[in-house]
Amino acid sequence: MxxxxxxxxxxxxxxxxxxxxxxxxxxxxxxxxxxxxxxxxxxxxxxxxxxxxxxxxxxxxxxxxxxxxxxxxxxxxxxxxxxxxxxxxxxxxxxxxxxxxxxxxxxxxxxxxxxxxxxxxxxxxxxxxxxxxxxxxxxxxxxxxxxxxxxxxxxxxxxxxxxxxxxxxxxxxxxxxxxxxxxxxxxxxxxxxxxxxxxxxxxxxxxxxxxxxxxxxxxxxxxxxxxxxxxxxxxxxxxxxxxxxxxxxxxxxxxxxxxxxxxxxxxxxxGELKQPPTVVERLRCAQEHLQALFEYKGKRGIYQSRKHMTWYARGFSGAHQLRHQLAQIESVQEGQDLIERAIAQL
Ligand SMILES: Cc1cc2nc3c(=O)[nH]c(=O)nc-3n(C[C@H](O)[C@H](O)[C@H](O)COP(=O)(O)O)c2cc1C
CATH class of the missing domain: 3.20.20.70 (Aldolase class I)
Structure with missing residues (x-):
């Protein structure tokens, strides 16, 4: 059947x-x-x-x-x-x-x-x-x-x-x-x-x-x-x-x-499609993820967050450059600022 x-x-x-x-x-x-x-x-x-x-x-x-x-x-x-x-x-x-x-x-x-x-x-x-x-x-x-x-x-x-x-x-x-x-x-x-x-x-x-x-x-x-x-x-x-x-x-x-x-x-x-998140919502989620990883794992969390951050930074103009920058962050603040700037430029 x-x-x-x-x-x-x-x-x-x-x-x-x-x-x-x-x-x-x-x-x-x-x-x-x-x-x-x-x-x-x-x-x-x-x-x-x-x-x-x-x-x-x-x-x-x-x-x-x-x-x-x-x-x-x-x-x-x-x-x-x-x-x-x-x-x-x-x-x-x-x-x-x-x-x-x-x-x-x-x-x-x-x-x-x-x-x-x-x-x-x-x-x-x-x-x-x-x-x-x-x-x-x-x-x-x-x-x-x-x-x-x-x-x-x-x-x-x-x-x-x-x-x-x-x-x-x-x-x-x-x-x-x-x-x-x-x-x-x-x-x-x-x-x-x-x-x-x-x-x-x-x-x-x-x-x-x-x-x-x-x-x-x-x-x-x-x-x-x-x-x-x-x-x-x-x-x-x-x-x-x-x-x-x-x-x-x-x-x-x-x-x-x-x-x-x-x-x-x-x-x-x-049977209904959910409205997908906007780019801003995805980037806000990235910020939350970064903060939470730091709170949970300390400095190791920052290093681990780099790959996650690059995965979030997709599908909008400027994403390529943001990915490159996020792959190198050393602190939560640095990551948050980069994402904040990207959001402001959307
Ligand atoms: C980064 C990464 C880590 C993975 N770790 C595990 C794991 O710990 N245990 C496991 O059973 N499979 C692991 N997998 C395999 C995935 O669970 C999954 O079976 C595979 O990616 C196929 O699904 P996809 O084509 O949707 O990615 C991993 C895959 C990736 C890409």
Missing amino acids: PHPLSSLTPTIIPQMSPELPSYLSTPLKIGKVEVRSRVLQSPLSGVTDQVFRRLVRRYAPESMMYTEMVHASQIKHVRELPQIMDVDPDERPISVQLFDCRPDFLAEGAQMAVQEGADTVDINMGCPVNKITKNGGGSSLLRQPQLAEQIVGAVVAAVEVPVTVKTRIGWDDREINILEFGRRMEAAGAQMITIHGRTRAQGYNGKAQWEWIKRAKETLTIPVIANGDINSVETALQCLAETGADGVMCSRGTLGYPFLVGEIDWFLKT
Whole structure:
């Protein structure tokens, strides 16, 4: 049966309120956890700290957020970790994402994540970075399905909260094994799987191959979340129509744009497009982000803010120069002044 969204082309979506399939306005059930949104903010290392999540949550209060990935064996030193696993007791729903390849470390890490406040524990089986794959973690688990099963089994046995997996479609185009891999994760006890529709070899390049997410959705009974190239309401609808996924997860589209998850969530709930933020609103958000990062992390927050600031400075005349300047700021005041001047010149 064609998906109810499949007759809508992305270009006509803005002009109409389509009949959205009713499941999209029902809660997403991750085991015993109910999430009242079908749009998720992905884990992004170096980005999705508490400050960023708070901004995203302002526009998407019901969406699931993820911490940056946390190395399970470092979790014992969680107090010393640079606030990677800090969870505000008020931020719900929240998933802590762990990476490692040792089931016992991951099981112990998951227990600590739950103590920190995790509503679900997610295992990273998709990271393509060499440093991680050569130690057997991230996407290299796609090539070690038995170990991946042991990991899921050990973590499920260690915690009461649902355990989920985020992965890719395969190692490379010759080794696309998401269907078999997904079945094995489900059988091992995973309660949801997020599939980034690229292979490990693709890295972050080329198009996400949503057709594999569709096939995985047809194969599995646990919720399947589609990830990759979801940068707008239109692409979210297109992806849902093409895959029939239970939800979508936004990633790079949220860099410098913490409004995205909320925009898609709003559309799925109401059938209406939210007015996008103006350039001034985006730049005011950048100023708030900068201030909050400094308050949260001190001087380190300023250095980390540089990349965020350059992501905000897009899409208006003078943005190129502002980006260049923001990439070098040494203080909050310097950043605020630069943005203030840019706003005055708009
Ligand atoms: C800067 C950056 C950091 C990322 N960090 C993580 C991470 O910590 N955990 C994870 O599972 N995926 C991570 N990813 C992958 C994204 O969550 C997502 O799967 C990927 O970017 C595909 O979605 P997109 O095409 O919408 O960007 C990261 C990606 C980027 C660009």
